[in-house]
Amino acid sequence: MxxxxxxxxxxxxxxxxxxxxxxxEDIDPSQSFLEMLDKLNETLVKKxxxxxxxxxxxxxxxxxxxGLVINGIAHGSKGGCTTCExxxxxxxxxxxxxxxxxxxxxxxxxxxxVVNRSAFDRIMSxxxxxxxxxxxxxxxxxxxxxxxxxxxxxxxxACIGCxxxxxxxxxxxxxxxxxxxxxxFTWLPQGQVERGSRALKMVKQMDHEGFGDxxxxxxxxxxxxxxxxxxxxxxxxxxxxxxxxxxx
Amino acid sequence: MINLKDPGISSVFKKxxxxxxxxxxxxxxxxxxxxxxxxxxxxxxxxxxxRFLHHFMHGMFIRVAEVGLLAFFVLHIWSALSVxxxxxxxxxxxxEVNTYAGGPSKRSFHSMYMAISGLILLVFIIVxxxxxxxxxxxxxxxxxxxxxxxxVNVYKLVVSSFQGNFGYVLFYMLAMGVLCSHLMHGxxxxxxxxxxxxxxxxxxxxxxxxxxxIALAVGFFLLPLLIxxxxxxxxxxxxxxxxxxxxxxTSLTSFFPAA
Numbered sequence: 004m005x006x007x008x009x010x011x012x013x014x015x016x017x018x019x020x021x022x023x024x025x026x027x028e029d030i031d032p033s034q035s036f037l038e039m040l041d042k043l044n045e046t047l048v049k050k051x052x053x054x055x056x057x058x059x060x061x062x063x064x065x066x067x068x069x070g071l072v073i074n075g076i077a078h079g080s081k082g083g084c085t086t087c088e089x090x091x092x093x094x095x096x097x098x099x100x101x102x103x104x105x106x107x108x109x110x111x112x113x114x115x116x117v118v119n120r121s122a123f124d125r126i127m128s129x130x131x132x133x134x135x136x137x138x139x140x141x142x143x144x145x146x147x148x149x150x151x152x153x154x155x156x157x158x159x160x161a162c163i164g165c166x167x168x169x170x171x172x173x174x175x176x177x178x179x180x181x182x183x184x185x186x187x188f189t190w191l192p193q194g195q196v197e198r199g200s201r202a203l204k205m206v207k208q209m210d211h212e213g214f215g216d217x218x219x220x221x222x223x224x225x226x227x228x229x230x231x232x233x234x235x236x237x238x239x240x241x242x243x244x245x246x247x248x249x250x251x
Numbered sequence: 252m253i254n255l256k257d258p259g260i261s262s263v264f265k266k267x268x269x270x271x272x273x274x275x276x277x278x279x280x281x282x283x284x285x286x287x288x289x290x291x292x293x294x295x296x297x298x299x300x301x302r303f304l305h306h307f308m309h310g311m312f313i314r315v316a317e318v319g320l321l322a323f324f325v326l327h328i329w330s331a332l333s334v335x336x337x338x339x340x341x342x343x344x345x346x347e348v349n350t351y352a353g354g355p356s357k358r359s360f361h362s363m364y365m366a367i368s369g370l371i372l373l374v375f376i377i378v379x380x381x382x383x384x385x386x387x388x389x390x391x392x393x394x395x396x397x398x399x400x401x402x403v404n405v406y407k408l409v410v411s412s413f414q415g416n417f418g419y420v421l422f423y424m425l426a427m428g429v430l431c432s433h434l435m436h437g438x439x440x441x442x443x444x445x446x447x448x449x450x451x452x453x454x455x456x457x458x459x460x461x462x463x464x465i466a467l468a469v470g471f472f473l474l475p476l477l478i479x480x481x482x483x484x485x486x487x488x489x490x491x492x493x494x495x496x497x498x499x500x501t502s503l504t505s506f507f508p509a510a
Binding site for chain 1: 343355443
């Protein structure tokens with residue numbers, strides 16, 4: 004199959020960018036979207052042109068490195084998967100596909116489709132971990148945790164930090180990411196000690212990074228490759244409120 | 252405790268504020284609509300209700316409610332507009348192609364134009380207040396209630412306003428359409444903003460919020476239209492005859508004792 008591409012090309016952070024037309028031919032429908040881009044880059048290199056810069060690592064949907072806005076939707080229209088999990092069979096022969104980078108002030112563009120998502124790392128550094136000494140691994144079931152709570156914690160912890168929530172949000176808000184990272188500890192015993200300070204510090208850093216405020220559009224949940232619920236944003240607000248009044 | 256100028260506190264705090272004030276204003280709308288329905292019971296009941304509101308607790312109730320409402324409106328508008336402001340700053344370069352992702356997304360025409368529908372509603376509220384609350388009530392005249400008290404004839408003011416001019420009725424109906432749009436996203440979003448949702452309740456709250464939005468808008472929308480269309484039923488000059496056959500309705504006025 005053959006597809007026409009419109010890819011955002013931008014030489015550097017401050018250089019002007021624009022959509023450039025490409026055509027990729029003889030694609031196997033079982034190839035992934037990123038393999039199709041690899042194929043494009045091979046032809047560009049052979050022609051002596053600059054290849055399209057894009058990020059990827061595991062290419063199996065667990066690392067959160069890849070992330071493109073495909074035809075206006077972060078990680079494409081399939082839902083519940085990362086960009087690397089998209090197969091070309093999803094498209095029709097002759098389709099025109101527009102590929103853009105994640106756009107947000109807090110995710111400054113580095114080159115072409117690559118953006119700097121270290122704002123997420125700085126939010127994590129403010130409390131996205133357990134600093135208290137939880138000791139070595141205990142015997143199984145010594146501290147029973149209800150199945151529902153364990154599942155809820157796991158659902159929130161499924162976040163791979165890809166940033167699609169920010170890319171998809173009409174306000175470029177990081178609420179789903181921060182909501183998931185705060186929520187994941189609230190059901191577990193080792194998360195209780197820093198529960199309040201975690202919520203306050205991570206929200207503070209989120210605002211400091213220049214993400215927009217949330218308007219509850221829930222576009223983030225729709226594009227999240229791990230299908231994390233916006234109920235985690237609701238939970239973040241509860242945690243934040245409790246911490247705010249507990250502190251005073 | 253809470254420093255509004257602290258940028259670290261404000262984003263989630265502002266959301267809580269927008270949601271709490273929004274939900275309170277929805278509560279006010281429900282009370283307002285129930286109050287409006289007394290108009291169907293006749294001029295004596297409606298005027299008795301209006302007089303009751305103004306004299307309850309020696310007039311303190313209405314003053315506290317008015318100041319509270321004004322404060323809630325100001326806080327709601329301020330916190331909501333600052334979300335709009337953050338949105339512009341947070342994405343300086345826009346997407347070339349931008350579509351709705353579908354699925355669990357709640358993004359819609361209503362959710363995308365909340366600021367515009369809200370500002371239209373603000374204009375409506377100002378016109379509405381000038382026309383009814385700050386109308387020349389001396390010029391409207393009074394009407395004797397069943398208990399003999401002379402009450403301002405608000406019934407006449409309302410009925411004659413909507414019967415005099417269809418353009419005015421149309422303006423109200425359009426405004427209620429905008430209200431419906433604002434609340435279609437607003438009600439469920441406010442509940443989410445104050446953190447009262449769970450994964451299992453989100454679909455229900457979203458649907459119930461839209462249903463309440465439609466119910467409120469239709470309720471407010473019907474009143475001007477019915478007054479305009481049913482001139483026989485709604486007579487601005489109506490004077491209730493307390494001596495005959497009106498007992499069922501006038502007994503309603505006993506809900507609103509003269510303060």
